[in-house]
Amino acid sequence: MSSEAQPVEILLVEDSPGDVNLTIHSLRRARFANNLSVVEDGAQAMAFLRGEPPYESAPRPDLILLDLNLPVMSGREVLAEVKGDPELSTIPVVVLTTSSAEADILSSYQLHANSFVTKPVRFEEFVEAIRSIEDFWLAIVRLPPR
Template identity: 45%
Template sequence: MTAPGIELLVVEDSEPDTVLIQEALEEALTAAGLSFRLHLVRDGLEALAFLRQQPPFEDVVLPDMILMDINMPRKNGLDVLHEIKTDVGLTHIPVVMLTTSAADTDVALAYQWQASSYLVKPTGYDQFIDAIQALEAFWMGAARFPPRV
């Protein structure tokens, strides 16, 4: 089991999806007895500023994992993924693509650019909770995060 204090970054521009993700994570992680801090940013440029600890994110702790949408304004999730995985200071962070896109081209590109996994967002709340619980069981139960740098 991963030690308490998991730092999660969610990159999502849709307010309803953000609320759903937040509720599902809180339910799954709390039920598993894990403490965590959830950071929310609304687009790819904010995500990169957060990860590079640029204003207004100078004092943040780098996340242990990133959950990221693809279709966002200003900079899409695939472009952000590529930047993360080509930055030696960030490449160690697991990135889970959590998106509505089931397009083969998006899936292939995400894995080509080293996404840790690719989840298509379920449409119903119960299915969404199930998906987040499966994510929690693997990433916060069976797997181990890289040490914080």
């Protein structure tokens, strides 16, 4: 990340309230300043990313954490739209899902996901997975400018 003190904007696209709470809890303990926005389905994610109502003043995320199994519009559809849109395609997308199926992993990378992380079942492992994502994407990788 750049040396600027500006918080990292993260968009979490997740329909499971439990996973949302775990992610919020994990990121609150983060070493890096971040602002987390949460949407519950793929259609909301695209409206958020495009600044459509009710998200006209939504910040452009520096990182998207995307579940694959979403209502209304699947994570795969969101990933395809984001990576197919020149205005959005540079935003890194981490697929964060319960699936460990090879077909899901392959299709995510074919749609240009930046990484694929299977959500652990145990609380401590979930927190560690979020912390690892944070360490890599917020400490090591240089994110594209907003």
